[in-house]
Amino acid sequence: MSQVGKEQVWQQAQEILPWLIEVRRDFHQYPEIGLEEFRTQEQVMRYLDEMGIPYTKSAGTGIVGLIQGARPGATVALRGDMDALPILEAEDREYRSKIPGKMHACGHDAHMTCLLGAARILNHYKAELAGNVKLFFQPAEETVGGALPMIKEGVLENPKVDAVFGLHVSSEIPAGHIGVKYGQMNASSDDLSIIVRGENGHGAYPHSGRDAIVIAAHVITALQTIVSRNVDPRRAAVITIGMISGGTANNILAQEVKLTGTIRTLEPSVREQVKERIQEVAALTARALGGEAEVTYEEGYTSLINHDALVDLVKRNGEELLGEQHVRINELPNMGVEDFAYFAENVPGAFFHLGVRNEETGCVYPVHHPNFDLDERSLAVGAAMQALNTLVYLKENEQR
Incomplete structure (x- = not known):
């Protein structure tokens, strides 16, 4: 690995740990929802300016930094997502969110910090690099998805990216550990909406109408048979109805009920099978009870492989x-x-988990929980791992 060894990377990561903690806590106190990461973007640019790393804006609130090595070679991209969640933080810790109802409950504050730490280490050794490093600070992972817009703007080109690495914190893995997964790592998703229509009538005379609430209840129950009876049990699928709304009064048969939910699958063929069966089951169940059902989908993220x-x-x-x-x-x-997943779909990529669990300090809550927190010593691990991944890849793909 050129003249830089893992001992040097680890030592430098430990030396900058106080700075990493300071950076992470600043991000944590000022969380911003997807495509609203304006302050976050300004902070990232300030840190890159301090390091002397050039950058451009991307996808509105995103940033692409570039570290150019002294010699030609491959190009590695490192990705850290930026957005927070609409969650009210529960714990009254000193670095608690200052924005009511918003919280970095998924660890994106740590992801950005690890990326900045890796950038600081790699920039220190850029005179020994054969190749380039792109730094993807990506917005809106939790909402509309910032990866595709960045790709469409050309972040994987000029210079062309040869490999991309990313990480995500995990409270299931102890701090000081990492988790890796070969092949398929995450599912694909589709948002589901079903409008069930019946006919108004008096609640005291149910035979005078078609109760959309009763029809919707049967549709929900019938949908559960798709996973249990239509999908090969050796393959995975999830159908969840997360919201139901309808009706106007307690003594009127509902004319319309809206169901919304999510579909998760691992394989494209199962994804299409589930969507087809939802269409059939919803429509035919509603028709059998005198109503009708209209199903629509909004395609979500692709599978991460x-x-x-x-x-x-x-x-x-x-x-x-x-x-x-x-x-x-x-x-x-x-x-x-x-x-x-979209970065790894376009160029070779590896996504891994960074352990942040520490039972002694209460860092045991899962992501998306109002009590979520992490063992901040893991920031040095994440920064060192991403720097090492980059250095090793560039060394192994160095032009001779």
Whole structure:
């Protein structure tokens, strides 16, 4: 790895840990929802300016930094997402969110911090780099998805990206550990909307109308048979109805009920099968009860599929940096979604989990929880891992 070894990377990551904690806490106190990350963008640009790293804006509130090595070579991209969640933070810690109803409950404050830490380490050694490093500060992962807009704006070109790495915090993995997953890591998603229509009538004379609430209840129940009876049990699928609304008064049969939910699948063929069956089951169940159902979908994120050769690289680096016992190999994919998938769909990519759990300090709550927090020592691990992933990849792909 040129003249830079893992010991140097680890030492520098430990030396900048106080700075990493300060950066993370600043992000944490001023969370911003997707496509509203204006202050966050300004802060990231300020840090890059301090490092002397050039950058351009992307996808509105996103940023692409560029570290150019002294010699030609491959180009590695590192990604950190920027947005927060509409959650009221519960704990009254000193760095609690100052924006009521908004919180970095998914750890994106840590993701940005690890990326800045990796940038600081890599920029320190840029005279020894053969190749380039792109820094993707991506907006709106939790909402509309910022990865695709960045890709459409050309962030994977000029210079062309050869490999991309990303990480996500995990409160299931102890701090000081990482988790890797070969192949498929996350599911695809589709938003589901069903309008069930009946006919108004007096609640005391139910035979005078068609109760859309009763019809909707049967539709919801029937939908559950799709996963249990239509999808091969050796394959995964989830259908969740998360919201139901309808009716105008307690003594009037509802004329219309709206159901909204989410579909999660791992395979394209299962994704299409589930969508087709939802259409059939909803329409025919409603018709059998004298009503009708209109189904619409809004396509969500694609599946995240890691490239095994890059997962091998992350695993090897984790074992060398942290010790073999501190690297967890996850056997099962996650039914959650992650728009890093689009980067990995266009160029070889590897996404891994950064352990942040510490039971002694109460860092045990899952992401998207109002009590979520992380062991901040993990910031040095994340920064070191991303710097090491980059250095090793560039060294192994150095032009001779």
